[in-house]
Amino acid sequence: MKILIIGGNGTIGSKVSNHFSKNNEVIIAGRTSGDIKVDIADSKSIKSMFDKTGLVDAVICIAGEAKWAPFNDLTEDDYYIGLKSKLMGQVNLVRIGQHYLNSNGSITLSTGILADDPVMKTTSAAMVNGGIHSFAQAAALEIPIGTRLNVVSLGMVEDAYEKYKDYFPGHNPVPMKKVINAYVRSVEGKTNGSIIKYYE
Structure with missing residues (x-):
């Protein structure tokens, strides 16, 4: 398969990219590194990325940012960071990217536990x-x-435990093997419209 991974050099993305690259053609896109540069907060940048890749069999997005701060400190503009990057960035990847998929292709987006189990300072991200x-x-x-x-x-995830452990007291880090398998399940399985949750 020809797989485009946005954010493929990050903490999670690098492990996912390494796995899929063993048996597939992997193209890594990112804001600052990768085979192709892309800013998912800009739909024109997304369109340009797909024009360069041409048709692909799978798109995986492991990118997008949102502001972490106490609720009473978040401004309207702070919310727009997450809305424009992580939310609309991934919406636009689907909206534009569906036209660059080979038949039976797939798109996989990324979120996190905050949707179901938020912690302090994550109102916007949740x-x-x-x-x-x-x-x-x-x-x-x-x-x-x-x-x-x-x-x-x-x-x-395990590889981000030291960085984020103080935000998630008592949470069990997700093993990186499970992380990889979540993306394998989405790309190589048959499920559609699923939220594949691996929370521990």
Whole structure:
């Protein structure tokens, strides 16, 4: 398969990219590194990326940002960071990317546990994650027949434990093998419109 992975050099993305590259052609796109540069907050940049890749069999997005801050400190503009990047960025990947998929292709988006189990300072991120879940379930009903759209929603992953452990007291880190398998399930399975949750 020809697989495009946006955010394929990040903490999670690098492990996912390494796995799929063993038996597939993998193209990595990112804002600052990769085979192709893309800013998912800009739909023109997304269109340009797909024009460069041409048709692909699978798209995986492991990118997008949102502001983490106490609720009473978040401004309207702070919310728009997540809305424009992680939410609309992934919406536009589906909206544009569906036209660059080979038959029986798939698109996999990424969210996280905050949609179901938020912690302090994550109002914006939790809102965006929940919105992506609802979007994907609805859009999967209307995308072209044969195309599949799923979301991988992860808890705090092992490789990010030291960085985020203070935000998630008592949470069990998700083993990286489970993380990889979540994306394998979305890309190589037959499910459509699913939120694939691995929270521990």
